[in-house]
Amino acid sequence: MSKVIYAEPDMNKKVKFDRGEMEERIVDIFVSADTLKECETSTKREETADTAPNNGPGDQHSEPDSPGKRPFLVVAVCLGLLCVPLAWIIGLSVYYNRAIKDSEDERYTLFQSFSFYKTNASAERDQLQTKYNNLTEERDQLQTKCNNLTEERDQLQTRYNNLTEERDQLQTKYNNLTEERDQLQTRYNNLTEERDQLQTKYNNLTEDRDQLQTTYNNLTEERDQLQTRYNNLTTEKDRLQNLFCEKTCSDGWKKCECSCYFISTEKNTWEESRQDCLERGTDLVIINSREEQMLRVSRCLCQLRPVPS
Numbered sequence: 001m002s003k004v005i006y007a008e009p010d011m012n013k014k015v016k017f018d019r020g021e022m023e024e025r026i027v028d029i030f031v032s033a034d035t036l037k038e039c040e041t042s043t044k045r046e047e048t049a050d051t052a053p054n055n056g057p058g059d060q061h062s063e064p065d066s067p068g069k070r071p072f073l074v075v076a077v078c079l080g081l082l083c084v085p086l087a088w089i090i091g092l093s094v095y096y097n098r099a100i101k102d103s104e105d106e107r108y109t110l111f112q113s114f115s116f117y118k119t120n121a122s123a124e125r126d127q128l129q130t131k132y133n134n135l136t137e138e139r140d141q142l143q144t145k146c147n148n149l150t151e152e153r154d155q156l157q158t159r160y161n162n163l164t165e166e167r168d169q170l171q172t173k174y175n176n177l178t179e180e181r182d183q184l185q186t187r188y189n190n191l192t193e194e195r196d197q198l199q200t201k202y203n204n205l206t207e208d209r210d211q212l213q214t215t216y217n218n219l220t221e222e223r224d225q226l227q228t229r230y231n232n233l234t235t236e237k238d239r240l241q242n243l244f245c246e247k248t249c250s251d252g253w254k255k256c257e258c259s260c261y262f263i264s265t266e267k268n269t270w271e272e273s274r275q276d277c278l279e280r281g282t283d284l285v286i287i288n289s290r291e292e293q294m295l296r297v298s299r300c301l302c303q304l305r306p307v308p309s
Contacts, residue, residue: 241258261285262277262280262282264276270284
């Protein structure tokens with residue numbers, strides 16, 4: 001029975017139920033070992049009570065049961081104990097039968113609804129499929145038009161880019177030419193200005209040259225006159241010097257112009273040489289300028305230097 005109760009219904013089969021028909025169920029009842037033990041225990045208690053002796057005058061006596069009555073009591077008690085689970089099983093079977101019938105009715109209703117929905121869904125699906133095919137075809141046509149327009153747009157964009165590039169190149173060339181023209185104009189203006197400045201400088205330099213040439217001629221004439229006067233003065237000075245420098249020098253001393261010089265052959269320090277000159281009543285030669293060394297002292301010392309033998 002449990003297999004029939006818990007069996008899963010087949011939703012694919014169409015079944016027609018008749019609520020008037022009843023299905024007969026056969027229920028097997030099994031007596032457990034505990035129930036039999038309880039029956040045996042009660043039987044033994046009854047036998048013990050029947051065979052117990054009467055100990056006093058006040059004891060109550062019952063009629064002894066007949067030997068054929070005891071098995072019926074045991075069977076009645078066992079049947080009474082077994083009625084409770086039997087009644088529970090029967091009620092449960094009736095409940096599950098009703099539940100199964102309700103579920104089968106609900107399944108049949110759902111199956112009819114599903115069949116109706118399936119029919120309507122198929123029709124709607126076919127309509128939607130048709131609409132989808134139409135939309136797909138329209139989409140393909142629109143996609144083709146879009147591709148054509150995109151291609152035309154790309155071609156126009158390419159032409160536009162080429163024209164823009166050519167315009168930019170021409171604009172660049174124009175700007176370069178304009179810049180070169182401005183540079184040349186600037187250079188021309190600068191050269192013109194420099195030419196004017198150079199012309200002015202040339203005129204000034206020519207004028208300065210003429211003035212310098214005149215000044216140079218005047219200075220040359222004055223130089224010649226001064227040179228003549230210098231020569232005359234030099235001759236006069238030599239003559240006068242010869243007249244005033246007639247004094248003589250001591251032995252070992254050499255005369256140069258109007259002075260006497262002593263050239264020592266010993267190597268001494270400056271302090272020792274100065275002390276030697278002071279002891280002789282003279283002093284070391286003092287050269288105050290390079291001109292004096294070149295014009296007078298060097299020449300005189302070269303003349304006074306002793307000749308090696």
